[in-house]
Amino acid sequence: MVIFTCIFVFLTVVLSGLCTIFLTFSLLSNEWETVTYKVEGVEELAKLKNHTLQWLPQELGRLEIPADQVDIESKLKTKKTVVVYLVPAFGGVNNLCPNITDAAKFLIKKDGYDFDECISYLSNEKILSRDSWLDRMRNLAMSCAMVCLILLTFSAPLGILGLFKKQISTIMVTGVMYILAGVFGIFNLVFMHFKRVKPDGFYTSTTLDHNLPEEYMKQRIFTVGWPPTAEWAGLILCLLASLFWLLLAKIYRFQILSPT
Numbered sequence: 001m002v003i004f005t006c007i008f009v010f011l012t013v014v015l016s017g018l019c020t021i022f023l024t025f026s027l028l029s030n031e032w033e034t035v036t037y038k039v040e041g042v043e044e045l046a047k048l049k050n051h052t053l054q055w056l057p058q059e060l061g062r063l064e065i066p067a068d069q070v071d072i073e074s075k076l077k078t079k080k081t082v083v084v085y086l087v088p089a090f091g092g093v094n095n096l097c098p099n100i101t102d103a104a105k106f107l108i109k110k111d112g113y114d115f116d117e118c119i120s121y122l123s124n125e126k127i128l129s130r131d132s133w134l135d136r137m138r139n140l141a142m143s144c145a146m147v148c149l150i151l152l153t154f155s156a157p158l159g160i161l162g163l164f165k166k167q168i169s170t171i172m173v174t175g176v177m178y179i180l181a182g183v184f185g186i187f188n189l190v191f192m193h194f195k196r197v198k199p200d201g202f203y204t205s206t207t208l209d210h211n212l213p214e215e216y217m218k219q220r221i222f223t224v225g226w227p228p229t230a231e232w233a234g235l236i237l238c239l240l241a242s243l244f245w246l247l248l249a250k251i252y253r254f255q256i257l258s259p260t
Contacts, residue, residue: 005251009163012248015241016159016178020152022234023185027145030092030118031225032192034099035204037061037086041219049215052081057101061086062111063216070211083111084211086219089204092227093145093192095120096206119206126207134205137195144188151181159245168249168256175245182238189231196222 036059046053052064064081085108088099097118100108108115119126121138129135155177162170195201202217203209209217 005255008244008248008251012159012241012244015237015244016156019178019234019237019241020156022230022237023148023152023181026227026231026234027093027149027185027188029225029227029230030090030095030097032092032227033090033196034223034225035087035089035091035096035208036221036223037088037216038219038221042086042216045215045219056104056107058099058104059086059088060100060104062107065213069213082211084213084216085111085113085115086212086216087115087208089208090225091118093141093188094122096204096208098208113207113210115208119208121206128205128207128209133198134195134201134203137191138205141188141191141195144184144191148181148184148188151177151184155181166252168252171245171249171252175242175249178238178242178245182235182242185231185235185238189228189235192228 039055039059042061043053045051046063049065049069051066054062056062063084063086065084067080067082070082070084089096090099091097095118098115100115105116121127121142155174158170158177159174161167162174201222202220
C-alpha cells in the first residue's frame with residue numbers, strides 16, 4: 001500500500017507541475033494571435049481610393065490619405081495628406097505588440113506616431129474603445145486568466161503542505177482549487193475566441209487603429225497561434241490533477257481508518 005501511495009503521489013505532483021507549466025506559458029504568451037493584412041486587398045483599395053501606398057519591411061504599410069477623408073480631430077498632416085500605418089502585430093491575453101523593425105520605428109516617429117513598445121490592455125493612454133463587445137470580451141479574458149494564474153500559484157504550495165502534513169482537508173482543497181483553475185481557464189479560452197466572432201472584430205481598440213480608415217481595418221487577418229492548443233492541453237492536465245488530488249485524499253483517509 002505504501003508503494004502504491006508513493007506512486008500515486010508522484011503522478012499527482014507530475015500532473016500538477018505539467019498543468020501549471022502549460023497554463024502559465026499559454027496565458028502569459030504574446031503569440032495568441034498575429035495581425036497581418038491582405039496585401040492584394042490593401043493594394044486594390046488604395047488604388048480605388050487614390051491613396052499613396054508604400055510597403056516597408058515585414059509587411060508594414062504606409063499610406064498617404066487626403067486630409068478630408070480622415071477624422072479632423074486627430075490629423076497628422078503631410079502637406080494636404082494624412083499619413084497612416086498598417087501595422088502588423090502579435091499579441092496575447094494582456095497586450096498587443098507591433099511587429100516592426102527599428103528602422104521602421106524611426107520613420108514612424110518622424111510621422112508623429114509611437115509604436116515602440118507593446119500596448120498593455122490595462123493602459124488607458126493607448127487604448128481606443130471603439131467596440132464595446134471587444135472591450136468586454138478582452139477584459140473578461142484578462143480577469144479569468146489572472147484568477148487562473150493566482151489559483152495555480154497557491155495550489156502547488158498548498159498541495160505540498162498537505163502532503164507533508166498528511167492533512168486530508170488541505171489535499172481536498174488543493175483538488176478543488178485545480179478544478180477552479182481549470183474552469184477559469186476554459187472561460188478565458190471562450191472569451192478569447194468570441195472577441196473576434198462579430199463582424200466588427202477587426203478592431204484592435206488600440207493606437208494601431210489611430211486614423212486608419214475602417215476599410216483598411218477590414219483587410220486585417222487574425223491568425224491564431226499555439227497558446228490556445230497549449231491551454232487546452234493544460235486544462236486537461238489540470239482536471240486530471242484535480243481528480244488525482246481528490247483520490248489522494250481518499251487514499252489517506254483509508255490509510256488512517258485502516259492503519260493495518
